[in-house]
Amino acid sequence: MDEGLRSLTDLDRVIHEPARLLIVTILSTVESADFLFLQRETGLTKGNLSAHLTKLEGAGYVEITKTFKGKLPLTICKLTKPGLKAFNSYRQQLAKFIDKTG
Amino acid sequence: MDEGLRSLTDLDRVIHEPARLLIVTILSTVESADFLFLQRETGLTKGNLSAHLTKLEGAGYVEITKTFKGKLPLTICKLTKPGLKAFNSYRQQLAKFIDKTG
Numbered sequence: 001m002d003e004g005l006r007s008l009t010d011l012d013r014v015i016h017e018p019a020r021l022l023i024v025t026i027l028s029t030v031e032s033a034d035f036l037f038l039q040r041e042t043g044l045t046k047g048n049l050s051a052h053l054t055k056l057e058g059a060g061y062v063e064i065t066k067t068f069k070g071k072l073p074l075t076i077c078k079l080t081k082p083g084l085k086a087f088n089s090y091r092q093q094l095a096k097f098i099d100k101t102g
Numbered sequence: 103m104d105e106g107l108r109s110l111t112d113l114d115r116v117i118h119e120p121a122r123l124l125i126v127t128i129l130s131t132v133e134s135a136d137f138l139f140l141q142r143e144t145g146l147t148k149g150n151l152s153a154h155l156t157k158l159e160g161a162g163y164v165e166i167t168k169t170f171k172g173k174l175p176l177t178i179c180k181l182t183k184p185g186l187k188a189f190n191s192y193r194q195q196l197a198k199f200i201d202k203t204g
Contacts, residue, residue: 008120009120009145018113025199028203041108042111044111
């Protein structure tokens with residue numbers, strides 16, 4: 001068995017989940033993003049987005065800061081260094097998979 | 103938002119699960135495979151492999167035939183045409199993702 005293929009079972013489940021992969025991909029392209037922006041970009045419901053962000057925060061991949069813009073609450077999300085590293089490493093694993101099965 | 107990226111949330115969950123992705127990848131390279139071969143190649147436990155095969159069979163992606171080799175039971179697994187189609191389409195979606203985030 002090709003060890004590279006077997007390593008598929010080691011894929012980072014936190015990032016592998018499609019909605020979280022989408023969130024992390026978006027955050028990898030910006031300095032930071034607020035909750036409403038992420039909701040609009042991903043098309044996720046408020047509850048789903050919130051649950052996925054909590055999971056990403058728990059893994060140390062996303063930093064969430066709650067603040068105010070005037071009187072309106074503002075939730076700022078930012079990919080952490082470990083988050084970016086995990087994302088890049090996940091991408092590399094997928095690229096290898098695509099390469100090996102091509 | 104890049105619609106190609108948003109389509110990540112449409113990824114086929116049956117195939118996206120890493121252990122099932124590994125099983126389907128192996129089956130895509132052979133005419134058919136018996137249960138013990140798959141167990142050895144994937145490194146999955148008997149129970150896990152069995153559960154994932156049942157899920158793949160339920161989706162119509164894998165055809166499972168139970169027979170005998172002498173007096174020993176033999177379970178033959180084969181990727182169906184819809185299974186191969188789903189695998190190829192999944193690979194293409196991943197390849198697009200890799201391409202867009204590169």
